[in-house]
Amino acid sequence: MDLSIPLRIPSRVVPVGNLPLGGDYPVRVQSMTSTDTLDTRSTVAQAVRMIEAGSEYVRITVPGMKEVENLREIKKELSRQGYHTPLIADVHYIPKIAEIAATIVEKVRINPGNYLPPRVARHASHETDNGKALEQIAGRLSPLLKICKDRGTAVRIGVNHGSLSGRITDLYGDTPLGMVESALEFARVCSHLDFHSLVFSMKASNTRVMITANRLLAERMRLEGMNYPLHLGVTEAGAGEDGRIKSAIGIGSLLADGIGDTIRVSLTEDPEFEIPVAYNILQAAGVRITKTEFISCPSCGRTQFDIQAALEKIREKTSHLKGLKIAVMGCVVNGPGEMADANYGYVGAGNGKVHLYRGQQLVEKNINELFALEALISLIKTSGDWFDPAP
Numbered sequence: 001m002d003l004s005i006p007l008r009i010p011s012r013v014v015p016v017g018n019l020p021l022g023g024d025y026p027v028r029v030q031s032m033t034s035t036d037t038l039d040t041r042s043t044v045a046q047a048v049r050m051i052e053a054g055s056e057y058v059r060i061t062v063p064g065m066k067e068v069e070n071l072r073e074i075k076k077e078l079s080r081q082g083y084h085t086p087l088i089a090d091v092h093y094i095p096k097i098a099e100i101a102a103t104i105v106e107k108v109r110i111n112p113g114n115y116l117p118p119r120v121a122r123h124a125s126h127e128t129d130n131g132k133a134l135e136q137i138a139g140r141l142s143p144l145l146k147i148c149k150d151r152g153t154a155v156r157i158g159v160n161h162g163s164l165s166g167r168i169t170d171l172y173g174d175t176p177l178g179m180v181e182s183a184l185e186f187a188r189v190c191s192h193l194d195f196h197s198l199v200f201s202m203k204a205s206n207t208r209v210m211i212t213a214n215r216l217l218a219e220r221m222r223l224e225g226m227n228y229p230l231h232l233g234v235t236e237a238g239a240g241e242d243g244r245i246k247s248a249i250g251i252g253s254l255l256a257d258g259i260g261d262t263i264r265v266s267l268t269e270d271p272e273f274e275i276p277v278a279y280n281i282l283q284a285a286g287v288r289i290t291k292t293e294f295i296s297c298p299s300c301g302r303t304q305f306d307i308q309a310a311l312e313k314i315r316e317k318t319s320h321l322k323g324l325k326i327a328v329m330g331c332v333v334n335g336p337g338e339m340a341d342a343n344y345g346y347v348g349a350g351n352g353k354v355h356l357y358r359g360q361q362l363v364e365k366n367i368n369e370l371f372a373l374e375a376l377i378s379l380i381k382t383s384g385d386w387f388d389p390a391p
């Protein structure tokens with residue numbers, strides 16, 4: 001099937017400890033602790049819950065000097081407990097903190113707003129101002145980049161819609177274009193300083209702003225011959241169903257465009273609850289398959305069996321068959337045509353009877369629904385696609 005859009009826009013590989021991102025590596029899932037970074041015990045316990053849920057990187061906020069020093073304790077304790085998941089320091093304000101963090105953890109996130117001159121000089125032309133700004137950025141960034149280069153630490157330039165520098169908003173407004181320009185001038189400075197272990201993010205709580213900024217950045221990077229990986233996330237997405245839908249729209253739209261190398265779902269919930277949502281978004285976008293995919297119709301007047309109960313039973317027995325697509329459809333009128341690229345189909349044939357399909361091929365007809373689940377499992381087995389669930 002030619003969908004014309006690449007499954008993933010090619011990006012360079014960026015090493016992050018023992019787990020690189022970008023290139024052909026799977027789109028990585030990460031989350032962030034919500035504990036006090038000075039509270040080693042709580043932070044380690046929460047990080048462990050995140051890792052056990054599947055978080056491939058753990059980000060920890062580092063607002064001050066005391067917290068950055070405590071990163072060593074957190075890392076040591078995680079390691080003592082057998083967890084070597086790469087850690088990311090989230091640094092907002094002070095360049096010196098980022099420099100210390102870069103000697104401890106595998107990746108540092110910085111906010112470009114804190115490395116930039118505050119405002120365009122009143123009488124300076126944009127060119128003069130930009131030249132000076134780039135010099136200042138280079139001057140403030142180079143100590144960090146030198147440490148990162150020596151230690152193999154990656155850097156994320158995390159642009160947030162809500163915290164663009166005054167200089168950028170003076171030039172471009174509080175817009176997706178401003179976010180992109182902010183990222184690009186950092187990319188150019190890093191490139192000039194021969195530092196390329198970079199990841200970029202364009203975050204906003206408004207999904208349209210976040211989607212537009214990321215699309216624009218991907219296109220501008222392509223035009224400038226850059227291929228840095230992108231980190232996707234909707235900030236302040238909320239909680240519950242609202243937060244999940246908002247994240248799925250923002251992150252999922254970009255993944256469907258082939259954009260994105262690592263994602264973070266931000267929910268106002270304990271961070272371990274973000275991880276299953278992240279994997280579900282990746283699976284729904286078709287970029288990282290971690291479980292069986294079920295294709296099922298909503299049913300209608302044509303359905304003559306209990307499709308909800310059937311789907312539930314089928315899920316129970318087959319949800320470990322990672323990568324397999326199983327369709328459960330209400331009728332033979334539209335079911336076979338609509339189950340698209342399913343590997344197996346369980347399709348209502350009227351009066352409590354079921355047809356079974358392998359791909360688009362009808363292989364067993366009119367099975368009593370009481371025996372249809374067993375027949376489906378045995379069809380999957382004889383076709384060589386079955387394996388037993390892990391104990």
Ligand code: SF4
Pocket residue numbers: 297298299300301302303329330331332333334335338
């Ligand atoms: S596949 Fe058949 S039963 Fe299901 S919604 Fe479509 S027409 Fe109705």
